[in-house]
Amino acid sequence: MVEQVWSSPTVHCIKVGLPQNPLRNLNVYVICTPERNLVIDTGFRRPECRSALWEGIGELGLDLSRTSLFLTHLHSDHTGLVWDFVERGVPIYMGRVDWDYLSGSDQRIKWAGMEERFGREGFPPECLAQQGEGNQARLYAAAPGFPAVTLEHGGRIPMEDLEVTALHTPGHTPGHMVLYLPQEQLLFCGDHILFDITPNISVWNQAPNSLKDYLNSLDAIDELPIRAAFPAHRAGGREPDAAHRRIKELKAHHAKRLEEIYQAVAAAPDSTAYQVAGKITWSVRGLPWEEFPPHQRWFAMGETLSHLDYLTEEKRISRIEQAGCAVYRV
Numbered sequence: 001m002v003e004q005v006w007s008s009p010t011v012h013c014i015k016v017g018l019p020q021n022p023l024r025n026l027n028v029y030v031i032c033t034p035e036r037n038l039v040i041d042t043g044f045r046r047p048e049c050r051s052a053l054w055e056g057i058g059e060l061g062l063d064l065s066r067t068s069l070f071l072t073h074l075h076s077d078h079t080g081l082v083w084d085f086v087e088r089g090v091p092i093y094m095g096r097v098d099w100d101y102l103s104g105s106d107q108r109i110k111w112a113g114m115e116e117r118f119g120r121e122g123f124p125p126e127c128l129a130q131q132g133e134g135n136q137a138r139l140y141a142a143a144p145g146f147p148a149v150t151l152e153h154g155g156r157i158p159m160e161d162l163e164v165t166a167l168h169t170p171g172h173t174p175g176h177m178v179l180y181l182p183q184e185q186l187l188f189c190g191d192h193i194l195f196d197i198t199p200n201i202s203v204w205n206q207a208p209n210s211l212k213d214y215l216n217s218l219d220a221i222d223e224l225p226i227r228a229a230f231p232a233h234r235a236g237g238r239e240p241d242a243a244h245r246r247i248k249e250l251k252a253h254h255a256k257r258l259e260e261i262y263q264a265v266a267a268a269p270d271s272t273a274y275q276v277a278g279k280i281t282w283s284v285r286g287l288p289w290e291e292f293p294p295h296q297r298w299f300a301m302g303e304t305l306s307h308l309d310y311l312t313e314e315k316r317i318s319r320i321e322q323a324g325c326a327v328y329r330v
């Protein structure tokens with residue numbers, strides 16, 4: 001399904017459904033000028049996404065010899081089909097930090113690093129083993145090693161007269177980037193700002209305080225004039241003040257979450273992160289914590305850890321690691 005969402009420049013949105021995923025769909029935006037087209041993100045590497053994406057591109061009649069692809073961040077729902085574009089000779093643009101992460105010699109080492117941290121933080125080993133099975137991020141990822149022009153903060157994507165700037169907004173992933181059109185004041189926000197769901201902020205091997213990175217990135221974007229924002233999932237963002245309003249809400253959400261997690265640690269000193277995760281409120285189809293499927297526990301654990309890391313760095317709580325297991329206390 002293709003919808004025109006902006007007229008100057010012309011921007012279309014291809015809705016790519018994400019089956020059995022709470023995000024529901026990925027919004028693939030296509031910026032079209034008389035000279036060049038820019039596609040933003042791809043969908044998972046699974047047949048349902050591939051057919052929706054290419055049907056949309058066909059409907060738009062894009063000339064691929066004048067088209068580029070930009071990937072906002074490394075997550076598989078955004079990058080899964082990148083090779084479809086590589087094979088058709090489309091140049092790929094991506095932030096250097098996430099590209100480095102994806103092109104690393106062995107992805108298994110990276111997952112192993114995360115699993116080791118989760119293990120030390122009390123995540124049950126049987127849950128660790130099971131969570132990979134339902135984790136779409138692993139199942140539908142692109143093969144590593146695709147070629148890309150890597151961008152640093154402020155890097156431009158060649159679109160002839162249209163100024164399109166990539167801004168580094170770490171937090172959701174270490175190398176997440178948004179695209180900003182300064183003349184038109186348009187923001188393509190990837191997963192940095194979502195309007196009817198909250199972007200997941202997890203922990204990463206190379207990012208010691210991803211929540212702090214995220215909050216700083218929200219502040220940086222808040223300084224830009226924004227007429228309309230285009231989120232990668234769900235709806236929202238088209239009214240002139242929507243992005244700034246949403247940034248306030250997202251900051252308030254994390255402030256509240258930090259307080260809830262601080263109180264959970266204060267009430268039960270020497271809890272593991274996993275125990276803390278079980279005590280805070282989640283909205284997983286109204287299920288109690290004990291009934292969360294393993295991959296949902298993995299997400300909840302990542303989110304809890306990013307908040308615990310933040311509180312630890314602020315010295316509001318301390319992290320004590322003994323015999324390979326970490327606990328927290330105020």
Ligand SMILES: [Zn+2]
Pocket residue numbers: 073075172191
């Ligand atoms: Zn994402």
